[in-house]
Amino acid sequence: MNDSPKKNEAVRRLVLGFVACCVSLLLLDLIVHRHLSFAEGLLPVEGWFGFYAVYGFVSPYALIVIGSIPLRKLIMRSEEYYDG
Amino acid sequence: MIDAHLPILLIVAPLVSAPLCVLLRQKTLVWAFAFVVCLASLGMASLLLVRVLQDGVISYALGGWIAPWGIEYRVDVVNAFVLLLVAIIAAALVVFALPSAADEIAAEQHYLFYAAYLLCFAGLMGIAITGDAFNVFVFLEISSLSSYALIALGRDRRALIASYQYLIMGTLGATFIVIGIGLMYMMTGTLNMADLSERLPAMFETRTAMVAFAFLSVGLAIKAAMFPLHAWLPNAYCYAPSVVTAFLAATATKVSIYAFLRFTFTVWGAEFVFERLNFDALLIPLSLVGIYAASLSAIYQTDVKRLLAYSSVAQIGYMMLGIGFVSVTGLTGGMVHLFNHAMMKAALFLAVGCVVLRVGSSKLADWKGMGRRMPITMAAFVLAGLSLIGVPLTVGFVSKWYLILAALEKGWWPIALLALLSSLLAVVYVWRVVEVAYFQRMDEPAPVKEAPWPMQVSMWVLTGATLYFGLQTDLTVRVAQRAAMGLLGVTP
Amino acid sequence: MKHQSIPRVVGKLFMPLILLFALYVQFHGDFGPGGGFQAGVIFAAGVVLYALIFGLDAAKRIVRPRVIEILFAVGVLLYAGTGLVSLFVGRNFLDYTALDPDHPAHGQHLGIFLVELGVGVTVAAVMIAIFFAFAGRRRLR
């Protein structure tokens, strides 16, 4: 990613803008009146501030962490595995 | 007026035409004559089926002698169906024969070929139509002798040996049959099938009845090439001229199976054969072993004709399996498969015939790149091959459906499963040919050259039939169902 | 055997008798023992004897292969034709009464006569053909 300083700058700006979007979306949680998916409050967590944001962040993070270390060891083989 | 004489005309027409062919001698003339006769027979056979479906059983007394004493031709749905089948094949193949026989048979023997062809045709029709047990034997000999001659016409010197081997086995079979018929005659004093079926039950307790049936069924099993009595078949099919192979594969074994059905169900009756003798307990395992052994053999063959010949033995196993279920559904399956297999095997052998005409060999190794060289022929081969496997939309599926239905009806899960799995073997042997033809490149590219149009026409008529009857099953299944009910004596 | 005189003389002497006997068996067939099949075989035996003594070529000059073929066909046609005649009169196949509707017995008689003749001709022709075929085979080698 570090091809040129100019590009690096562009990436930095993009990321910053993106983070700003994330933050503002999170803040929207305070303003918007949320309807819960579950009737009768089966899952109160759902209504907490930033639940979706946290869940959205953690899921792929966990996925990649689990996927990258144990899973790779477990099932990843060289490309010629079946040809041999 | 001529209507009343349809049964006899159907036999006499080809029978008389055979010597006329010898008199005519000139190649094209003989062919044209044989063609007209076959077409006329086809017309008569169709008419006969229509009449039988409308009016029921037709009986014709030869020489005006009334049934139990004289020879009777008796046509019901079962044999009208078989007659039509044989006539269709004969008519389709005679068209094919024009270029194919010209290529594969020495010019001075052409008229003999057509004479023997018509004679064989007459003999097969005779077996199917007659209601007289001894007459079956007579026609069996007519058809067998002429088919020995037909096989011997093959160019390969081994054709003679194959023909000789077939002659020995065929004679043995015929002898067994005549012994069986003789014993039956001895017991009852009659040769008329209907009469026999009335008189035989009194003899059921005797050993003679058992021996008679054993001889009869082994004899017919030889003629029908039922495993393990099939050994004459691969050679005979392999070295005979292509037309002859197709004709015999499509009709001869089928007619023998018909005779087996007739003797088993009409003459002896299902009760004797399957309840007293428990014949089904022998027939079903044998058919299954036959299906697997022959299919496996087919997989390892290196000659396409032989491969298809072994597949024929396997397919006969399916028909016998259907018979072994002794139920309307099972018999329907057997009968439908009899018809369907005739169509598809004839189409396959004709495709092989086309290749043989252009390449001069049916060896699998010579089929490389055939998908490019003869695309139309190979397309027909693939379609008919799919039918052999039992792919839906083809006739093969219709037969398999009824056989499996029959097995499940009885609650015989394993048999249904075995029958289904065996079609995977068919996938393998058909695939072997397809793989060589489409996926292996030729050593040196050759231009596209298809067989002459008469061969194409007759090949595609039969291939089309395998597709048409796969969709429009009214004719085949309805008739087979009625035939099965007739054989089992069930009223619809 | 061409150069042995006894078989040649005896053979020449017997030939007409054998053929005559064949005809006797043929035409006597509908009254007593005999019939087309036996007659045909006896007739063919005469020709076979001739071929054995005078050689295959001589025999083939007398009974030419093409003639045998025609006879073979004619015999069958005679047999089947007799049956067919009855069809044209409106009777069943092989119903010989049709041959002489006024005298059924005559008709039967004639019918059997013609049929037997057809059988005789065919059998004789086929027997000779088979003999020729086998006798000719050795020469090829």
Next chain:
Amino acid sequence: MGEVHPALILLAGGLLLFALPTGPRRVVSVLLPVFGFLNLLAIPEGAMWQITWGGYEMVALRVDKLSLLFGYSFHLAAFIGAIYALHLKDRLQIGTGLIYAGSGVGAVFAGDLIALFVFWELLAITSVFLVWARGGERALRSGMRYLAMQIASGLLLLIGAVCCYLKTGSLSFDHIGLGATYHYLLLFAFGIKCAFPLLHNWLIDAYPESTPAGTVFLSAFTTKTAVYALARGFAGEEVLIYIGAVMTIFPIFYAAIENDMRRVLSYSMINQIGFMTVGIGLGGALGINGAVSHAFNDVIFKGLLFMSMGAILFRTGSIKASELGGLYKSMPWTCACCIVGASSISAIPLFSGFISKSMVIQGAADSGAVVLWLVLLFASAGVLHHAGIKIPFFAFFSHDAKIRCREAPLNMRVAMTISAVLCVVIGSYPPLLYDLLPHPVDYVPYTTTHVVLQLQLVFFAVLAFVVLMLTGNYPPELPCVNLDVDWVYRRALPAAVRGVVRTGGPIVDGFFAGGKALVQKLIAAIREQHNTEGLFGRAWLSQSNVLIAIIFLAIYLIYFF
């Protein structure tokens, strides 16, 4: 019988394509789906084409809202696929492609199990040629494995149908439900084609081996036909919820570490089918609507993603994440379309995935299944990662792999654009799709809450990715093969057989040697006995034939005695 069967147009037309020269073939191949579609619009609802097949009254054409929706979808896919394949000179791909599409159409309009079976098998047979069209040993073998599974599915369906007929006396294909044994046979038959967990491997194995155009066709029909069959036959069966939930989860782990982009998409396909299966399992108007509308959308956006990856493969000759990158400069149009597809599959508001997937998730919430709901939400975030980010990012951005190639051919761009426009139009104006659904829809996707929450989910999932990338914790894409169920039959079984044959202490040595010899002997024996020199395959001597006949007679006599 006045109506033309919709499958017939594609089937017959597909056959016709084989006979046409290149120019007319291209025109006809695009027009065929259009004709088919127009014909479809004219067909009234109800049961038609009653054919007597043997003794049964077959219904070869049954039209209702459920089958119509799939019919529309398949015609659309065939149309887009045909355009995408326009540049090809090879008649095999487009011909079998349209016949394959016709089989799919036939299957969804089949009114009874036999007609269904017929088209079911036709789907298997025609589609395998699309795999083989790639050429080479790899594609051939993979195609054979694929075909074996598909045929197995067909056989199960056939046996199930026969049992159904024997039990109920009817072959009509309506709600089946679970109860008798044969119901499970049918469920398995559908399950194989639907890529249920452990039965899914044919999809991963074969789809990435096909040609660029072939995969586009493949992605549309087989699995969606199975989804249709499930929706028709097993709506509301609880077991489907669990199966579907597993299907949504496990592929995302595989997709995360997979290197072959089209394989990533194949895993993501299973994941999407998982959502549909859950919807079917939930049943009810919302569940079924969600499932089938998601199937409809998936045909378009998954097709779009496969098309963009196909275009890359077509231009660069590679499809591995480890070898690609920076292609946005060379293929900007393809890149844009791919991003639209990725946004759709990630269910971003205004894109088509949003309006259908949310129905399934809401359905799960309505049924009160908390765990299921969390699982689906997790899977949604997972999809976003592998299909929404990984696919476009590693192909078009990432580090520059220095590949310079031309933009995709015009016809490919047209096809992709059509799909992309459809994704946006359907996503922005839901009634377009909702009006076609089998049950009346009272679900409203665009509420402020829903949009905001979905955006939060999406953006933070992307944020997780960004964080991982920037901190350098994102694992590198490595060239690799990942073990899956196929390991069992490609490696474990052969190895186990070898192991059993090889191992064993001194005592059991003899036994195993015997076992080894036995196995080898069995195979050798079959070959030996059946080849042209073998007992069964060779020509027998006449005397042995006679002997056998006599022995046989003796057996008969003894048996009858």
